[in-house]
Every structure is written in structure tokens, then in C-alpha cells.
Amino acid sequence: MAENNRPAAEPLQKGAQAAQMVRGAVKTGKAIAGAAKGAAAGGPYGAAAGFVWENRKVIGKIIIAVIAFMMIPIMLICMLPSIIFGGLTEAFSPKDPGTPILNSSAAIDSNLTEISTTVSTVLSEGMADILQSIETDYASCTADGKEIINPYESSPNFNANLFVAQYCSAKNEDYASVSIADMEKILRQNKDKLYSYTKKEEQRTVETVTVTVTVDASTGKEKTTETVTTSIEKWMVYTVSYNGEAYFADEIFHLTAEQKKLADDYAQNLSLFLGDSMFQSLPEGYQTIASLGTVRFTDGQTPVVYFNQLDERYASQPYGTDNIGGYGCGPTAMSIVVSSLTSDMVDPVEMAKWSYENGYWCSKSGSYHALIPAAAKAWGLPVEGCPASDGQKIVDALSNGKLVVAIMTKGHFTNSGHFIVLRGVKDGKILVADPASRDRSGMEWDLPLILNEASTHAAAGGPFWIIG
Structure with a gap:
């Protein structure tokens, strides 16, 4: 006592x-x-x-x-x-x-920028190391060529909130030693665990075109002849994988099951406070809906194919180790966009598989924001990020038949984070395709409401992405 x-x-x-x-x-x-x-x-x-x-x-x-x-x-x-x-x-x-710090956007943003820069720097170093390992492996083999599939070539994907939460949980009761420098030290000591790669050997048919130029003796004119020859080559295909924050919990921070649970809640608190929508999940106990069949919206500037993540055809299908119903708003939103703006009909299951295989699934968090521009580019669609401060640009894009994906925070569309598709303008109101609600998709919305509820710390150029 x-x-x-x-x-x-x-x-x-x-x-x-x-x-x-x-x-x-x-x-x-x-x-x-x-x-x-x-x-x-x-x-x-x-x-x-x-x-x-x-x-x-x-x-x-x-x-x-x-x-x-x-x-x-x-x-x-x-x-x-x-x-x-x-x-x-x-x-x-x-x-x-x-x-006060909790009310100071300047102080919080400064610290967040330092954390993000620190983590990004270490991830970039880890990427350089894994690429060097691939070059070393390739140099030791007898393959004729190589291909590197690297979803993180342009920029790393990571959930800074979960990094911070896992680090703080790992400190146990030693909260006095918590610092950005200490977290950086731990990450850098374990750079070899950040990325990995797989490889496979492929036989590829390679065509070689030989161009021969001759001169006709009678006319003096040049004649070009092309000869195509084929050969079979051995190629090594390397695929880079980000081991993910769940892997860090086990292999870097060595968290107990109790600490992992705390870290998840810790990170969700941060995401809600910061409004960054890094956690996209429906509340526990959500209900699936009967198959909607084929749904198309034709009341906007562009006819839109609609998918719903809660549709019984998709809800229980995998999204990484999660499922589409609880965590698949990102892939479902992009299945709507791609199916509406291209000749490909891509349902949420196919898009979730693509997102997972290309490194845009984030365990228990939904999707990295980079999924949106990456998927658009993969299907050949022009994409441009847009801030919430440029509402007129969004309206103009919709009026011209483009679609806009938005990442939303707590409000009318979600209690945490949620991707929706803005699909048109009607009588000054915004039309949406909400992957989690057929009812909300049939309503008309005020632009200021959407702008105000969009993520304030979105990554990858968000919170709005103009596509088409």
C-alpha cells in the first residue's frame, strides 16, 4: 500500500x-x-x-x-x-x-509525416535489398532472361497506424522509451523480413525479326525484307511480396495474442481519430443479401454496372485471409468501375483475387488506398487523384461521364472507412454506387456532405480518384 x-x-x-x-x-x-x-x-x-x-x-x-x-x-x-x-x-x-496537441493539426500532421517518411525510408531500403537479392540469384542461374513482378515499384504500401500500434504494444510497460527513432531502429534491424520473393522458371517462345535491305540492280531501289525466326528461351519470373503488418507482429515485434488484439484496437482508434480510413470493415454481425442479379444504373451520365459486397454470391468469398463481405469494399468499388468503363466484366471475386495477388490487400484492414489507381491502370483506365478541396473538378469529371472513387470516413456511409463510387450528377446532386448498400446507391447526395466526410489523410493521391 x-x-x-x-x-x-x-x-x-x-x-x-x-x-x-x-x-x-x-x-x-x-x-x-x-x-x-x-x-x-x-x-x-x-x-x-x-x-x-x-x-x-x-x-x-x-x-x-x-x-x-x-x-x-x-x-x-x-x-x-x-x-x-x-x-x-x-x-x-x-x-x-x-x-493542445490533440487539437493541433499542425503538430499531429508533422509527427505523422515524420513517421510515414521514416517507415517509407526503411521499406525502400528493404526493397533495394530484395531487388539486389533477385539480381544475385539471377546471375547464378543459366536463364536467358528475367521478369520481375513488383507491385511496389512506384511506392511502398503500408498501414502506418498498425506499425505504430504494434510497436507501442511491443514496448509493454516501457512507455517512456517510445520514440520514432526507436521504432526506426527496430524496423531497420529487421529489413530482411520486410519483403520476400518467389521465383518460377518458364519456357517462352521468343520471336526475332531480322531486317535485310537489298538494292535492285535494275532499278537502284532498296528492298526491305523481314525474316521472323522463333526460339524457345528459359526465363526466370520473380514476384516480390510485402510480408505485411501481420508478419511484422510475429517476426519483428514478437507480439503475444493479447498484444496483437490490443494493437488492432489501438490502430483502429488512430484511424478513427485521424480520419484516414485505413480500416475498411463492416460492423460485426453484418447480414448478407440475396443475389441482386444484374443491376445497372442508367440515371447518370454513364451507365454503371453495380456490384454489392454483401451479395450472397460474393460475401463469403475470400479476400486474402478475410472475406469480401466484411472487408471488400475496395475491390467491389473497382469491379464497378472496371465493368462500367471497359469491355471487361470483372466481378468482386476476380477483383479481390487481383488485389490480393498484387499486394493491395491489408489484413483485417481492407485495402491499401493504392489499390484504386493501380487497378485503374491495370485495366488501361486513366486515373487522377483529387483533393476534397476541388469539388468543382469532381463535378466536372462526373458531368463528362467519368467515374470517381472516394474513400470515406465515419458518417453517412460508414462507421470507419469505406470506398464508394461517385457515378454521376443529377439536378445538382451526386449519384453514388455504394458497394455495401443498394439503398444508398439509389439516393441523391449533396456534394458538401461527401466532401466533408471524405478521408482527411488519404494516401495514393486520394481521397478522390477520377477515372476514365
Whole structure:
């Protein structure tokens, strides 16, 4: 009992700072459910959970003040990784000293940029290493040629929220050592686990064209003759794979099952708070629907083929180790786009398979945002990212018969993250194709509502992608 009776000035100060940090940040209340799940996980965990329990009597007083401001449990603040929000020891950031950290977009964005840059840098180094390994392997074989299939050639895909969450969970009670530099050190020490590759040998028929130019002696004119010869060559085909955040949990951070659960809830809290829509999943207990058959919308500028991820034909089909019904809004949205704008009829099952095989599936999170431009390009469709600040550009694109994929955050379309397709304009309203709702797909929507509920931290050029 003596340990718990020590002076409470320091924890009280930290708790008061935490309360000050959240004053007025009503948007944080979006994550209450996720925080409750995380708190229920119990056991060893990172950030300041140990501090909260040890000083629960003092914090009980702080909770009253916090609830008065926000109706949000103090545990949520403890669940937010200190490398993004500055922890409980500092209410204000030097980057924005006039605003509490949780309310400061400048401070949060600065930290997020540093984290993303750090992770991206290490991933790029890991990619360079794996490509060098491929070159070394190829040099030691007798193949006539090689092909490298690398979905991450243009940029790496990663869920920064889950990286941070797994790292913080791995720290157990050592929350004082949490830092971007420490996380970077751990990742860099394990670069060899970031990517892997598979290889297979193929026999390919190669055509060689020989051009012969001769001069006609009687006319003095040149005559060109082409000779085509074929040969069989041995090729090595290498496919690069990103081992994924789930692999990091096991092989880099060595998380227990309890820590993995906490990390997932941790990351969802962050995604909800930041509005980045990195988690795209339907609530537990969702219901599938009877087969819709063939559905086409013809009330917009472009006829649109509609698919629904909850359709009994698709819902239980695999999306990586998840399923399309719970996590497949991204592939379903792109099946709508591709089937509407090309001659190919691509259903959600085929698109989910393509997304998984090409590295755009993110375990228990849905899809990396890069799926949208990548799938568009793979089917030969022009694609251009667009910010939420350029609503007129979106309207113009729709008016000209293009489709727009949007990544949405909590609001009318989702409780977390969700891809939808904007399919036209009618009487000043926006028409949509919502992969999870036939009813919402038949409604007309105000553009400001869609712009306001779009992701604020989308990757890969989002939150809107103009296609066609």
C-alpha cells in the first residue's frame, strides 16, 4: 500500500495535462468503442496504461473533468501512441505551442509525416535489398532472361497506424522509451523480413525479326525484307511480396495474442481519430443479401454496372485471409468501375483475387488506398487523384461521364472507412454506387456532405480518384 500512497503531484499534473489536451476535441469521441475494446484487452500494454492503473484514484478525479468536456474516457488518451500525440507529459507541442496537441493539426500532421517518411525510408531500403537479392540469384542461374513482378515499384504500401500500434504494444510497460527513432531502429534491424520473393522458371517462345535491305540492280531501289525466326528461351519470373503488418507482429515485434488484439484496437482508434480510413470493415454481425442479379444504373451520365459486397454470391468469398463481405469494399468499388468503363466484366471475386495477388490487400484492414489507381491502370483506365478541396473538378469529371472513387470516413456511409463510387450528377446532386448498400446507391447526395466526410489523410493521391 505504501507504493500507492506516494505524492500524487506528478501523476495529477500529467492527468491534468491530458484533460487539457482533449478539451474541445470533440472529434476524439468517435473512437470510444474502439478504446473500450482496447482497454478490455488487459495485460501488459504500451503507452501509459501502467501509469493509469497505478494512479487510478487520482485519475478518477480527472475523468470527471474530462467527461464534462467530452464524454470520453481517459483511457482513450492513454491508448493514443505518444509518438504521434506527445503522450501525457506534454499538453502542447513546440510545433504549435498555442494549441493542445490533440487539437493541433499542425503538430499531429508533422509527427505523422515524420513517421510515414521514416517507415517509407526503411521499406525502400528493404526493397533495394530484395531487388539486389533477385539480381544475385539471377546471375547464378543459366536463364536467358528475367521478369520481375513488383507491385511496389512506384511506392511502398503500408498501414502506418498498425506499425505504430504494434510497436507501442511491443514496448509493454516501457512507455517512456517510445520514440520514432526507436521504432526506426527496430524496423531497420529487421529489413530482411520486410519483403520476400518467389521465383518460377518458364519456357517462352521468343520471336526475332531480322531486317535485310537489298538494292535492285535494275532499278537502284532498296528492298526491305523481314525474316521472323522463333526460339524457345528459359526465363526466370520473380514476384516480390510485402510480408505485411501481420508478419511484422510475429517476426519483428514478437507480439503475444493479447498484444496483437490490443494493437488492432489501438490502430483502429488512430484511424478513427485521424480520419484516414485505413480500416475498411463492416460492423460485426453484418447480414448478407440475396443475389441482386444484374443491376445497372442508367440515371447518370454513364451507365454503371453495380456490384454489392454483401451479395450472397460474393460475401463469403475470400479476400486474402478475410472475406469480401466484411472487408471488400475496395475491390467491389473497382469491379464497378472496371465493368462500367471497359469491355471487361470483372466481378468482386476476380477483383479481390487481383488485389490480393498484387499486394493491395491489408489484413483485417481492407485495402491499401493504392489499390484504386493501380487497378485503374491495370485495366488501361486513366486515373487522377483529387483533393476534397476541388469539388468543382469532381463535378466536372462526373458531368463528362467519368467515374470517381472516394474513400470515406465515419458518417453517412460508414462507421470507419469505406470506398464508394461517385457515378454521376443529377439536378445538382451526386449519384453514388455504394458497394455495401443498394439503398444508398439509389439516393441523391449533396456534394458538401461527401466532401466533408471524405478521408482527411488519404494516401495514393486520394481521397478522390477520377477515372476514365
